[in-house]
Amino acid sequence: MRPIAAAFFFLSTLCAAKFLVVAGNGQAQGVSQGSNTAAAAGEVNMKLLEQACQNSPRKDLCIETLEKDPNSKGADLTGLAFVAIRLAAAMASDVDEHMRSLLIHNATTLDPTIQQGLADCIEHYSDANEQLDDCVEAISTHNLEEVELWVNVAISDADLCDSSLGGEKSVIKAKNEAFRLLCNNILSIVKVLPAHK
Numbered sequence: 001m002r003p004i005a006a007a008f009f010f011l012s013t014l015c016a017a018k019f020l021v022v023a024g025n026g027q028a029q030g031v032s033q034g035s036n037t038a039a040a041a042g043e044v045n046m047k048l049l050e051q052a053c054q055n056s057p058r059k060d061l062c063i064e065t066l067e068k069d070p071n072s073k074g075a076d077l078t079g080l081a082f083v084a085i086r087l088a089a090a091m092a093s094d095v096d097e098h099m100r101s102l103l104i105h106n107a108t109t110l111d112p113t114i115q116q117g118l119a120d121c122i123e124h125y126s127d128a129n130e131q132l133d134d135c136v137e138a139i140s141t142h143n144l145e146e147v148e149l150w151v152n153v154a155i156s157d158a159d160l161c162d163s164s165l166g167g168e169k170s171v172i173k174a175k176n177e178a179f180r181l182l183c184n185n186i187l188s189i190v191k192v193l194p195a196h197k
Contacts (some may be wrong), residue, residue, distance in 0.1 A: 006045055013117060018027045026197070029121065035151060039156050042152055043073060043074065044066075044067055044072050044073050045075075047064075047065075047076060048075075048080070048110040049062075049063045049066055049067060049072070049080070050190060051077070051192055052066065052077055052080050052189045052192060053066070053185065053188055053189075053191070055188040055191045056181075056184055056185055056188040056191065057181070057184055058181055058184070058188075061181060061183045062181075062184075062188060063171070065087060065182070066084065066087075066185070066187065067082060067091075069079075069083050069087065071083045071086070077189060077192060077193055078139065078193065080132055080189055081139050081147075081186065081189045081190065081193065082136070082139060084185045084186040084189055085132055085135050085139065085186055086098070087157055087182050087185070088179065088182040088183050088185070088186060089129060089132045091175070091178055091179045091182050092125050092128050092154070092179060093129065094175065095121075095125055095161075095172065095175045095176065095179060096122060096126070096129070097123040097177065098171070098172065099118045099121050099122050099125070099131050099172060100122060102118055103115065103118050103119070103122075114165075116164075116165065117164040118164075118165075118172075120160075120161070120164035121161035121164050121165065121172065124157040124158070124160045124161045124164070125157060125158075125161065127153075127154075128154040128157040128158065128179075128192050129155075131150040131151070131153045131154040131157070132150070132151075134146070134150045134155055135147050135150045135186065136190065137176065138150065142193075144190050144193055147186070147190050148187060148190055151183050151186050151187055151190075152187075154179075154183055155180050155183045155184075158179050158183075159176075159180075165192065
C-alpha cells in the first residue's frame with residue numbers, strides 16, 4: 001500500500017476537524033452555515049450525503065460507500081471529498097497489488113500477451129495514483145478545476161488498462177469499473193462544492 005492512504009486518512013480527518021470547529025463558531029468567524037456545514041461529531045449527515053452524491057451515476061452506491069466510511073462522520077462536503085479520494089486511491093492500490101501478484105505468481109504460465117497487458121495496466125495505475133495525489137493538493141487549495149482534471153485522467157488510466165487486457169472479462173476489469181465509480185463519486189462531490197473557500 002502506498003503512503004498515499006495514510007496521507008488521505010490524516011488529511012480527511014484534519015479537514016473534518018477543521019470544519020467542525022468552523023461550524024461551531026460560524027457567527028463569530030462570519031462563516032455561513034450553508035450546505036457545506038459538517039454534521040455533529042460522530043454522526044453522518046445523510047442530507048449532506050444526498051447532496052454530495054446527487055451527480056453520481058450510481059447515487060445509491062455513492063451514498064452507501066461514503067456512509068460506511070468512519071471518516072464521513074462529522075465531515076462536511078470538503079471532508080467527504082477527501083474521503084472519496086482516499087477510497088479511490090485505496091482501490092487503485094488494490095488493483096495495482098492484484099496485478100503485481102498475478103505477474104509474480106504466474107510468471108512462467110501466463111501468455112506473453114497477458115503479461116504485457118498486466119504490465120501496461122500496472123503502469124496506468126501508477127499514473128492514476130499520481131493523479132489522485134495531485135487531487136489531494138488541489139482540494140487542499142480549493143482548486144476544483146484541477147481536481148476534475150486529475151480525476152478524469154485517472155478514469156482514463158482505468159480505461160486504458162481495460163484496453164490493454166483486450167476483450168476478455170476478468171477480475172481486473174471488474175475492479176476497473178469499481179475504481180471508475182469511486183472516481184465518479186469524487187466528481188459528484190466537486191460539482192456541489194462552493195466555488196470559493
